[in-house]
Amino acid sequence: MPQPFKAAVVQAACDPYDSLASAHKAAALITKAAAAGAKLIVFPEAFLGGYPKGASFGTPVGMRKPQGREDYRRYHEAAIDLAGPEVGVLEEATATTGAFVVIGVIERDGGTVYCTALFFDGERGLIAKHRKLMPTGAERLIWGFGDGSTMPVIETPLGRIGAVICWENYMPMMRMAMYDQGVTLYCAPTADDRDGWAATMQHVALEGRCFVLSACQHITRAAYPADYDCALGDDPDLVLLRGGSMIVSPLGGVLAGPDYGGETILYADIDPDEVVRGKYDFDVAGHYARPDVFSLSVNVAPQRAVRREGAE
Numbered sequence: 001m002p003q004p005f006k007a008a009v010v011q012a013a014c015d016p017y018d019s020l021a022s023a024h025k026a027a028a029l030i031t032k033a034a035a036a037g038a039k040l041i042v043f044p045e046a047f048l049g050g051y052p053k054g055a056s057f058g059t060p061v062g063m064r065k066p067q068g069r070e071d072y073r074r075y076h077e078a079a080i081d082l083a084g085p086e087v088g089v090l091e092e093a094t095a096t097t098g099a100f101v102v103i104g105v106i107e108r109d110g111g112t113v114y115c116t117a118l119f120f121d122g123e124r125g126l127i128a129k130h131r132k133l134m135p136t137g138a139e140r141l142i143w144g145f146g147d148g149s150t151m152p153v154i155e156t157p158l159g160r161i162g163a164v165i166c167w168e169n170y171m172p173m174m175r176m177a178m179y180d181q182g183v184t185l186y187c188a189p190t191a192d193d194r195d196g197w198a199a200t201m202q203h204v205a206l207e208g209r210c211f212v213l214s215a216c217q218h219i220t221r222a223a224y225p226a227d228y229d230c231a232l233g234d235d236p237d238l239v240l241l242r243g244g245s246m247i248v249s250p251l252g253g254v255l256a257g258p259d260y261g262g263e264t265i266l267y268a269d270i271d272p273d274e275v276v277r278g279k280y281d282f283d284v285a286g287h288y289a290r291p292d293v294f295s296l297s298v299n300v301a302p303q304r305a306v307r308r309e310g311a312e
Contacts, residue, residue, distance in 0.1 A: 001276075002157060002158050003272070004270060004271045005040070005158055005270055006036070006037040006268070007041070008033040009214065009256070010026075010033065011259060011262075011263060011265070012025070012217065012218065012265075013217055013218060014047045017050060017074065017224075019078055019086050022047060022048045023048055026103060027089050027092070029041075030094065030099055032265065037267075038099060038265075039098075040161070041100070041101045041102075042187045042188075043103035043104060043189065043215055045115065045189040045217075046104050046106050046191065046217075047104050047105065047189075048080050048103070049106025051241065052142070053230070054230035055229050056068070056229060056231060057142055058071060067229070072142060075113065079108035079113045080107060080108060087125075090118075091126060094121065094122045095123070098122035098123075100119075100121055100156055100158060100161065101119075102163050102187040104116070105118055106143075113144065114131045114143055114146060115131070115132040115135060117163035119163070128150075128152045129150055129152075130146065130152060130163045131146025131147070131150045133174065134167070147299075147301075147303040148299045149302040151174075151181075151298075151300070160182045160184045161185045162178050162181065162183040163186075163187040163188070164178060166191055175204065175207065176296050178208070179207075179285045180285045185211050186208060187213050187214075187215075188212060188213065190216050191216060191241060192216065193216050193241050193243060194244075197214070197244055198246060205249060205252050206251065206252040208250075209250045211247065211249060211270055214247075215245045216242075216244050216245050218263050218264075220240060221234060221238040222236035224240075242260045243261070244260055246259070247266060247268040249274055250279075
């Protein structure tokens with residue numbers, strides 16, 4: 001069994017339109033958290049590429065305004081390529097510290113951008129990704145949909161690590177697909193800073209009998225350009241995302257947070273044996289399942305718009 005260790009969730013503001021600057025900030029925070037003893041470090045949703053809180057991208061129903069198209073072009077430009085320098089900065093930070101890092105990014109692939117969680121291993125660099133399956137509300141205007149081919153749960157010396165982004169955590173079948181893979185360190189990068197989010201994280205921990213690590217940005221309007229289209233207002237001190245990051249134990253106990261006070265790093269000691277202790281009376285994909293009554297089918301094949309056949 002894995003040995004006890006320290007984990008961290010980072011609550012900080014990114015630079016929404018300078019992903020390389022955000023990567024360097026993330027690297028500094030990785031170094032800081034690792035120096036404090038953290039072996040697993042979780043960052044918020046869209047920490048590279050930015051979460052466009054309050055933006056409309058010029059899209060009333062039935063029309064697209066020219067300014068909205070330009071807003072999308074700028075957002076696409078701020079997204080990252082997985083072969084780009086931002087990934088290299090993070091790989092260097094994890095290689096130096098030996099930390100395992102989960103971080104939310106906006107990933108550019110052709111003309112489409114995806115809300116993605118990247119997994120970095122200290123020894124191997126970028127080893128996996130998860131693309132958000134279902135963008136929420138107006139997020140569907142700007143983000144593509146992931147598929148079942150990027151829902152990994154990764155075996156590590158710390159435990160089995162997976163990521164579920166923001167309101168994907170309200171998809172019962174996705175949670176069950178993660179539990180079925182034996183996730184013990186359930187990472188939840190998010191942009192949900194509502195009071196009720198803490199209850200969701202406690203529910204997921206109890207349901208999955210896993211540690212849940214949720215990270216959300218604490219960011220103000222001042223972090224965005226002056227001409228940023230924000231329906232919430234333009235006061236530089238306006239808090240657009242107020243945090244609420246937290247760490248929860250497999251029996252629902254809050255180990256750290258939720259914190260709404262500003263930029264911070266939250267730490268908790270993780271005892272992997274708590275996962276098995278929790279499953280003594282409830283294992284949702286094991287002895288508490290009823291496969292004779294309920295079953296779930298998961299399509300893990302990559303879904304592509306074009307399939308080329310017959311090429312030599």
